[in-house]
Amino acid sequence: MSERLLELRGVRAGYGHVEVLHGIDLAVDEGEVFAILGANGAGKSTLLKAIVGLVPVSAGEVVLRGATLRRQKPERLVRDGVALVPEGRWLFGPMTVAENLELGAACLPTAGKKQACQDALARVRRLFPVLAERERQPAATLSGGEQQMLAIGRALMSRPRLLLLDEPSLGLAPKVIAEIFGVIDELRRDGVTIVLVEQDAMLALKHADRGAVMRTGEVVLDGTSAELLADDSVRTIYLGSWPGEEGESA
Amino acid sequence: MRGRDLRLLMAVLVAVLVAALAVTMAGCTPAQQTETQGEGTTQGEPIKIGAIVSLTGTYAGLGDPEKKAIEMEVDRINKAGGINGRQIEVIFEDDGTDETKAVAAVSKLIEQDKVVAIIGATGTGPTMAVRGDVDRAQIPQVSMAGGTVITETFDDLVFQTPWSNKIVMPYLLKYMKDHDITKIGVISDSGGFGKDALAVLQKSAPGAGVEIASSQTFNPGDTDFTAQLTKVKDSGANALVIATAGKEASAIAKAAKDLNIGMPVYGTHGNARTEFIEGAGDAAEGFRFPAGKILLPETYGTDTEAYKVATDFVNRYTAANGKAPDTFAGHAYDAINLIAEAAKRAQGDLTPAALRDEIEKTAGWVGIGGTFTFSPEDHNGLSENDIVMYEVKDGKWVLAPEN
Amino acid sequence: MEALAQFIVAGLKSGAIYALLALGFTIVYASTGAINFAQGEFFMLGGVIGVWLLSLGMPIPLAVLGAIVLTAAIGVVFEILAVRPIEGGDPLRIIMVTIGGSVLLRQLALHAFGPDELTFPAFTRGPSIRLLGAAIERQTVWIWGLTLLAVLALAAMYRYTGFGKAMRATSIRSEAARLVGIDAAGMVTASFGLSAALGAMAGLVVAPLTQTAFNVGSAIGLKGFAAAILGGLGNPVAAVGGGLILGVLESLTAGYIDPLYKDAVALVVLLLVLFIRPQGLFGGAAREKV
Numbered sequence: 001m002s003e004r005l006l007e008l009r010g011v012r013a014g015y016g017h018v019e020v021l022h023g024i025d026l027a028v029d030e031g032e033v034f035a036i037l038g039a040n041g042a043g044k045s046t047l048l049k050a051i052v053g054l055v056p057v058s059a060g061e062v063v064l065r066g067a068t069l070r071r072q073k074p075e076r077l078v079r080d081g082v083a084l085v086p087e088g089r090w091l092f093g094p095m096t097v098a099e100n101l102e103l104g105a106a107c108l109p110t111a112g113k114k115q116a117c118q119d120a121l122a123r124v125r126r127l128f129p130v131l132a133e134r135e136r137q138p139a140a141t142l143s144g145g146e147q148q149m150l151a152i153g154r155a156l157m158s159r160p161r162l163l164l165l166d167e168p169s170l171g172l173a174p175k176v177i178a179e180i181f182g183v184i185d186e187l188r189r190d191g192v193t194i195v196l197v198e199q200d201a202m203l204a205l206k207h208a209d210r211g212a213v214m215r216t217g218e219v220v221l222d223g224t225s226a227e228l229l230a231d232d233s234v235r236t237i238y239l240g241s242w243p244g245e246e247g248e249s250a
Numbered sequence: 251m252r253g254r255d256l257r258l259l260m261a262v263l264v265a266v267l268v269a270a271l272a273v274t275m276a277g278c279t280p281a282q283q284t285e286t287q288g289e290g291t292t293q294g295e296p297i298k299i300g301a302i303v304s305l306t307g308t309y310a311g312l313g314d315p316e317k318k319a320i321e322m323e324v325d326r327i328n329k330a331g332g333i334n335g336r337q338i339e340v341i342f343e344d345d346g347t348d349e350t351k352a353v354a355a356v357s358k359l360i361e362q363d364k365v366v367a368i369i370g371a372t373g374t375g376p377t378m379a380v381r382g383d384v385d386r387a388q389i390p391q392v393s394m395a396g397g398t399v400i401t402e403t404f405d406d407l408v409f410q411t412p413w414s415n416k417i418v419m420p421y422l423l424k425y426m427k428d429h430d431i432t433k434i435g436v437i438s439d440s441g442g443f444g445k446d447a448l449a450v451l452q453k454s455a456p457g458a459g460v461e462i463a464s465s466q467t468f469n470p471g472d473t474d475f476t477a478q479l480t481k482v483k484d485s486g487a488n489a490l491v492i493a494t495a496g497k498e499a500s501a502i503a504k505a506a507k508d509l510n511i512g513m514p515v516y517g518t519h520g521n522a523r524t525e526f527i528e529g530a531g532d533a534a535e536g537f538r539f540p541a542g543k544i545l546l547p548e549t550y551g552t553d554t555e556a557y558k559v560a561t562d563f564v565n566r567y568t569a570a571n572g573k574a575p576d577t578f579a580g581h582a583y584d585a586i587n588l589i590a591e592a593a594k595r596a597q598g599d600l601t602p603a604a605l606r607d608e609i610e611k612t613a614g615w616v617g618i619g620g621t622f623t624f625s626p627e628d629h630n631g632l633s634e635n636d637i638v639m640y641e642v643k644d645g646k647w648v649l650a651p652e653n
Numbered sequence: 654m655e656a657l658a659q660f661i662v663a664g665l666k667s668g669a670i671y672a673l674l675a676l677g678f679t680i681v682y683a684s685t686g687a688i689n690f691a692q693g694e695f696f697m698l699g700g701v702i703g704v705w706l707l708s709l710g711m712p713i714p715l716a717v718l719g720a721i722v723l724t725a726a727i728g729v730v731f732e733i734l735a736v737r738p739i740e741g742g743d744p745l746r747i748i749m750v751t752i753g754g755s756v757l758l759r760q761l762a763l764h765a766f767g768p769d770e771l772t773f774p775a776f777t778r779g780p781s782i783r784l785l786g787a788a789i790e791r792q793t794v795w796i797w798g799l800t801l802l803a804v805l806a807l808a809a810m811y812r813y814t815g816f817g818k819a820m821r822a823t824s825i826r827s828e829a830a831r832l833v834g835i836d837a838a839g840m841v842t843a844s845f846g847l848s849a850a851l852g853a854m855a856g857l858v859v860a861p862l863t864q865t866a867f868n869v870g871s872a873i874g875l876k877g878f879a880a881a882i883l884g885g886l887g888n889p890v891a892a893v894g895g896g897l898i899l900g901v902l903e904s905l906t907a908g909y910i911d912p913l914y915k916d917a918v919a920l921v922v923l924l925l926v927l928f929i930r931p932q933g934l935f936g937g938a939a940r941e942k943v
Contacts, residue, residue, distance in 0.1 A: 054828060078834040090829035092822045103822050106815065107834025158834060306760075310768035310868060440913055468912050471872040473670075473863045476663030477907035477915075480656050497770040501863045508781045508790040509659070528772040529864040 003030040003065075005162060005193050006051070010060035013050035020046040022217040023060065028162075033184065033194045035204035035211035035225070037234070042214040044197040045087050048164045051195075052077045052084045064162075078107045081161035087170065087197075089151035093140030097131055100139050100150055104157030116159065124153040127183050145176030152183065162193045169200055181207050205229050296339040297332075297593060297600060299586070300359030302370030302380065303394075307347025308441070308470050308496055311525060313372040315575060316394055316582035317342055320369065322570055323586045333593045336600075340586070341365065345376045352376030353383065360387045366602050369585045371395060372578075374442030381405060389602035390609055392588055394581040396495070396519065397446040401629040409609055409629040411584040411619055412577070413542060413637055415450040418519055421634050422491070422540050423451070423458035425650075426516065431489045435464040435482030435513075437475065437502055438493035443520055447493035463487040468498060475502045476509065483511040495520030500529030507533035514538070519637070522577045527642055534642040538650050542637055544580045544618050545647055549638055555616050563618055580618030588612060588622065655786035660908040661901060662787045667876075668900020669800040673855035674877020675884060675892035676807065677848030682886050683824035684844035687747035691731065692852055693874020694758040698724045699853025700865030701762055704771040713776060721853045727758075728849025732842045742841075755871065762867035773860035792861045799858050803851060804893055811889070820844065824887075852877075879923045885933020894935055 006028040014020040020043045028034045036044050049055040051062055053072035062069045064080065074084065092100050101124060105117045125132040128149040134142060139150055148168055155163060165184070169177045184194060184207055198204035205211060205225040212222035213234060221231065228234050301320055304313035320340055328337045341363050343355035352371050359365045360383060367390045371377045374397030384391045384407055393400050396412040426434065436451060438444035448465060455462050464485035466478035479502070482490055490506060490513055492499050499521050506515055517526075517539035527534045543549040547560035563583055567575040575583075592608035593600060612624045612631065620636025641650035674692055681689040703720035711719060735750045776795045781788040810817035823830040823840040831837045855873075856865060863869075876899065884895025899919055906918040926934060 052832070054831070074828075074831040075834050075836055078832060084832055086829075086832065090826055090832065092825045092829065094825060095818070095821060099818055102815075103818055103830075103835070104833050106819060154833065305768065306763065307868065310763070311770060311866070314768045466912060469916060471869075472912070472915075473859065473873075474663050474667050474904065474907075475912075476659055477904065477912050480659050480908065484656070497864055497866065500770075500772075504862065505790075509788045510781065525770045525772070525864070529770060531772070531774070 004028075005030040005065060006195070007063040008047075008051070008060065009063065011047075011050060011057055011062060012059040013046060013055050013057045015055065019058070020055075020217050021050060024214075024217075024219055026212055026219060026222070028193060028195055029210075030161075031188070031191055031193055032209040033188050033196060033207055035201075035208035036195065036197045036214060037201045037204060037211055037228075038214035041216070043217040044214055045166050046217075047214070048084055048166050048195065048197060049086075051164060052082060054084075075107070078158050078160070079109075081159070082164065083155035083158050083160035083162070084164040085151045085155045085166060085168065087166040089147050091139040091147055091150055091154070094138055096136055096138055097142070097150055098135040100154050101131075101135075101157050104154035107158050117157070120157045120159050124156055127156070127186065128153050145172050145179070148172060148176070148180060149183075152180070156187075160192065162195070163187065164195045164197075166197045167199060168196070169198065169203065177203070201228075201234065294336065296337040298363055298365045299338060299340045299589060300356070300363060300365035300368045300370075301340050301342045302345050302352055302355050302359070302368065302372075302376065303342060303582075304347040304372035304376070305342075305344040307345075309347040309372045311497070311523070312495070312578045313344070313347075315571075315579035316372060318571055319567060319575060319579035319582040320586045322567060323583055323590075326566075327590055333590060338590065340369070345371055345373075347373055347376070349375050349379035352379050356380040356383045360389065365389065366600060366605055367392065367589050369394065369582070369589070374400060374446060377408075377410075378403075378442070381408065384408065387602075390589075390606040392585040392609070394578065394585050395442070397442050398450050399442075399446055404627075404629070407606055409588070409624065409631075411581045411588065411617070411622075413519055413619060413632050414630045415447045415518075417630070417632060417634055418540050418637060419447060419450040420454045420458065421637055421639075422516065422518070423454055423460050425538075425540065425639050426489060427459050431514070432459065433461045433463040433485075433487045434489050434491050434516075435466070435485050435487035436462055436491045436493055437466045437468065437478045437482065439470055439496055439498065440467050441470050441494075441496070443495045444493050447518060447520075451491070451493070468494075468502075470496050470498070472498060473501065475505050478502075479506055479509050479511055483509065483513075487513060489514045489516055491516045491518075492521070493518055497525070497529065500526050500534070503530040503537060504533040519577060522640070522647070524576070527645055527647070534645070537642045538639055540637050540639050541577055542580065542619050544575075544577060545640060546649065549649060556621065559616050560618060577619075584617035584619050584622070587617060588615065591615060656908065658785045658787035660904045662784075662789055662793065664901030664904030665897060666790075666793045666796055666900070667903060668880075668897035669796050670855050670859050670873070670896075671876050671880040671899050672893040672896025673800055673803065673851050674873060675881035675896045676804070676889055677851045678878055678881040679887055679889055679892040680844045680848045680851075682881070684820065684827075684841045685736070685742060685744060685747055687742075687744035688751070688878065689845070689848065690748060690751040690874065690878075691755040691758060692751075692848060692877060693870035693872070694755045694762075695724055695728060695849040695852030695870075696856035696873050696877075697762060697865065697867060697870035698727060698758065698849075699856030700773060700860040700869065701766045701771055701867060702853070703857045703860065704773050704865065705766060707773065713774065717776075717854075717857050720857055721850050724853035725846040725850040728852075729842055729846040731758075731849075732845035736845065737838060737842070755874070759867055759870060766867055768867065770864040770866040771860075772864050773857065775861040776858075790862065792858070796858045799854060800893075803854060804889070807851075807889060816843075876919070879919060883923055883926055883934060885935045888933075888935060891933055891935035895933065898934070 008024050008026040011024040012021055038044050046055055050057050052074040054074055108116050131153055168180050196204055205228055208225050210224050211228050212219045303316050304310055324338050324340050345352035345355050369392050374395040377393040377395045377400055391408045393410040398415040400410045438448040464482045466481055492502050503515055515537050519541040521539045522541040544560050547557050550556040592605055596604045596608045610624050612622055615622045620632045622631035624631040639650040640647040677692045699720050702723050703716050706716035706719045731754055735754055736747055739746045775792050777791050779791050781790050811821055819835045820840050823837045827837040880896035880899045881892050883899055884891030903915040903919050907915040
């Protein structure tokens with residue numbers, strides 16, 4: 001059995017006085033792809049933001065490699081190998097592709113940074129050859145698919161052990177989606193643990209080892225991909241949802 | 251979000267601009283209502299005097315020495331037994347060189363502190379702004395500001411200690427005429443002092459045989475004077491007169507040298523400050539300005555009473571503050587002592603009315619600004635005899651050559 | 654012709670000072686979305702601290718450098734104590750805090766350095782330089798040179814250094830910057846330090862011409878703000894352009910209309926820009942442009 005990488009114990013979190021997550025328990029093992037499914041407003045994006053500290057955790061524990069995180073901040077977590085690719089991508093639009101990627105490596109320790117940066121850049125260029133062609137271009141001028149690739153590429157520049165992907169397929173053409181999920185598979189082979197929030201449950205479970213289903217801020221079901229695919233409730237509720245539907249807007 | 255930011259920004263900006271304009275354009279402020287009459291103080295209690303000085307704002311550099319001089323004199327008088335057995339208490343208010351604040355300060359002094367007299371203000375604008383309240387309360391006011399308007403727009407209650415422009419400007423014009431200067435360019439500030447000086451210059455120049463070839467103004471706080479100096483230079487003037495008590499004088503003198511306007515530069519008693527000489531540096535050399543004899547007490551003659559009074563004041567002030575007094579400290583000395591001397595002479599209950607009458611009766615009293623003789627028509631009390639022309643030489647002021 | 658050249662020289666002199674202040678406004682606006690109304694006080698602090706360091710016996714270059722560093726440190730401390738605690742970085746509250754801070758800094762300076770005007774000697778002595786019939790004070794050459802240097806250094810920093818890129822990233826989207834490991838709060842602090850340094854430099858370089866005092870900050874701060882708005886907030890190049898245009902406009906108004914109207918004309922032009930082109934003369938989608 002592989003090692004436990006991330007564990008959530010009774011996590012509650014929200015915005016101001018509005019609690020969105022009402023006690024989440026989850027465990028993600030090293031090296032797996034873990035899918036988080038659920039309808040709009042289930043709290044999936046909030047969960048990812050709570051893990052990195054963009055949304056404050058009001059109760060419960062987030063445990064990373066056995067250590068409980070206290071008042072986590074995204075800028076510190078990325079140093080600990082946790083990178084979030086947020087929904088909406090959050091690129092530095094006026095800056096070039098190359099600058100976006102360079103900033104992705106901002107967290108790397110100074111010692112050996114140059115080499116580490118080059119290695120990471122080589123991997124991003126290999127995974128997304130189109131980005132290499134667009135390096136001098138401002139990020140805002142890229143197509144939607146290219147922007148998603150840049151967002152993932154920027155996160156990969158920090159050489160994460162745990163990659164949190166929020167709706168990577170949203171609004172993209174099937175061909176691009178296929179390319180991005182091909183990269184997810186490749187990253188998994190490289191040993192990167194991935195937590196994947198995805199509307200398209202079918203697609204997600206095809207690439208995930210395990211997953212969980214959320215409804216109104218709670219986990220209502222979890223198990224292996226096969227188990228979830230076999231579950232009738234998942235089939236009826238989620239597999240019918242349209243891939244092109246809008247993501248949650250918390 | 252961005253739209254909201256921008257709208258917010260606009261709102262803030264407009265508010266700031268309106269405030270800025272209001273400050274620039276501030277001329278007259280309505281006096282506040284007050285019903286309280288100044289009351290006489292009874293025997294034994296301290297004599298309360300209110301002082302409105304500019305400790306912040308444009309005239310902070312003037313108000314500070316004024317306050318120090320008043321404090322020093324009050325201390326001296328009280329230690330010597332006070333006025334007919336009563337101590338003096340001076341309550342200071344800072345007007346921030348702002349007329350509105352001066353009005354608020356005078357209301358507080360009259361209604362809350364129930365003072366029998368007002369010293370102040372530092373500037374001409376605030377001095378005039380409090381007149382409504384002073385009139386209503388019927389208490390005497392002794393101003394330390396130099397504007398002619400203060401005693402020219404006559405008020406029974408209002409006296410002033412500095413040499414008014416009405417004395418200084420004719421003296422300056424006469425001196426220039428004696429030195430073959432017949433055409434002058436004037437650069438004055440748009441505040442009280444500059445306006446006043448300019449008005450007096452314009453009135454007196456024709457009679458003195460001097461033509462004002464160019465008259466330029468600037469706003470307090472301006473940092474560049476190229477336009478004004480260029481115009482003066484092109485006007486064919488033989489001399490430049492800088493009429494401001496503000497710190498801009500040194501920048502103007504310096505720019506005049508840098509732009510090479512090629513004419514002697516004159517100033518006024520408003521420039522009798524070491525800070526002016528330091529600020530103008532080399533450009534101050536040869537700068538001439540009329541001012542009282544206090545700058546060089548020996549000009550009184552070393553055997554005169556004026557010399558004794560002046561040197562005594564200079565020595566005590568220097569010992570207390572580690573710095574020689576400027577003329578403004580002298581105006582404050584005169585203001586507090588004129589009131590104190592009058593209070594000493596007053597018989598019976600020291601009412602504001604009695605105090606006013608006694609101040610007006612001051613005759614031949616030797617102060618720092620000169621020898622004061624008030625009359626029902628003259629509340630300035632000084633004459634041309636009390637001023638001389640100075641020239642800056644090697645970073646110090648010396649007597650200018652007589653002709 | 655000679656007069657025109659002289660007015661333009663004067664305008665570009667004032668304009669360069671406005672530009673430095675406008676840059677300060679722009680930098681803080683980019684990082685916080687707020688106007689730092691204490692910017693003029695940094696201008697004041699640069700001058701008065703410089704004079705103080707001179708009085709301690711420092712040579713001019715060292716006093717200039719020291720005053721810039723000290724003022725920048727004051728800017729940093731000001732941000733940490735007053736701005737950082739503001740929850741959620743609400744721009745309106747930041748604005749109010751900086752207004753309060755400006756009053757505080759002015760009063761502190763009054764108590765520390767006294768009410769009198771203070772003199773900073775010319776960086777280099779000597780007669781004015783003649784150019785096209787216009788006289789240019791040596792100090793004006795310093796103003797232009799140092800402004801140019803500051804603008805180029807700033808541009809290079811934003812473009813080529815990791816720190817500069819991190820500042821740009823933070824101003825574009827501070828949460829995204831945090832996700833890649835940038836200390837966004839630190840960048841806001843740095844922006845206050847940087848704008849304080851620029852303000853101090855402006856205050857120092859102009860002090861030999863005009864003297865300085867505890868109360869010189871607010872008026873010039875307003876001009877810098879006007880220049881920043883005129884150019885378009887959030888864009889350094891526009892800030893410099895706005896500053897120079899404002900300076901020349903003022904000088905021409907003073908020269909050909911009346912010196913008394915120069916502030917008013919500047920404000921009128923500013924209001925016109927705001928109503929007709931609220932994003933400023935050169936502004937695009939302002940905040941992203943850094």
